[in-house]
Amino acid sequence: MFAQYGIELCRQTMSKWMIKSGNIFEILYDMMRRILLEQPVIFSDDTTVKVVGDNKAKSYMWLYGCGADSPAGKIVDSDIPNIVLFDYNSGRGGQVIVDYLDGYDGYMHADGYPGYHKTQATIVGCWAHARRKFTDAQKAMGKNKSGKINWAINHIKKLYRVETLIKDKNIDERYHIRQEQSLPLLNEFKTWLIQSKSQVLGQTDLSDAIQYCLNQWEKLERYTLDGRLSIDNNRAERSIKPFVNGRKAWLLSQTAKGAKASAILYSTVESAKANGLVPYDYITHLLEAFTQPEPDIEQLLPWNVKLGDGL
Structure with a gap:
């Protein structure tokens, strides 16, 4: 993201900034997760990620979301917000999904992975x-x-x-x-x-x-x-693609802490894009807002923020 503005940063500096930003944005992430789990329809997918500090050969980045790719893509009459959330976990067992969904019992678009069946969600095939x-x-x-x-x-x-x-x-x-x-x-x-x-x-x-x-x-x-459901889980596959493409460049995370921060930042960026915001402008807006003693988190949700013409 910085490169497109002509800013070159070393990996160490980027890592420190990423972890600090992840800590700052975590409260916003948590609110989006609560809102996600209130929706009647969500989607999920996962991909692998290499974490050096993890003893396992590969860990996983899970994706959960709802809504559309953009404001224009929303189903007519639907009030489901556009949310994209990533969650790092060292395992791929069904309990990982169960813990994240925290009792969610609505519809969930997913692939045929058996772990989804352990949840209370009603799985919609692809x-x-x-x-x-x-x-x-x-x-x-x-x-x-x-x-x-x-x-x-x-x-x-x-x-x-x-x-x-x-x-x-x-x-x-x-x-x-x-x-x-x-x-x-x-x-x-x-x-x-x-x-x-x-x-x-x-x-x-x-x-x-x-x-x-x-x-x-x-x-x-x-x-x-249900008219709010989709014929496939392509929304999830499109949402996770930026992480998959990014992984080709940075290859791995050094620590689990860094991977978790990466999940929060990817969530922030992809949710911004899904709501028609330019990620750089949105993150700048967030960093300025979080300098205030008590920022209004609800007003910082990407669908509540207006930043010029957007994407």
């Missing part, structure tokens, strides 16, 4: 993951043609066409259009899965894709139950 299973099977086939794989991919495209149709609709309209158009497509796809399972012999990429969908079916069709 059709992007399901589609990827079939496209991977298609690639594995090489020049060999498979009518079944093509049928599955094309059928999933039909589900996504409905999503394009409802993009600018309100919550109630999204629900009713899915009931009328998506449910019949889903029922047809499930029938095809059951029939194809007995026809595809042996352990193949196609059989794996079919079994994945059958195992996840209840979660995969759940998005049709």
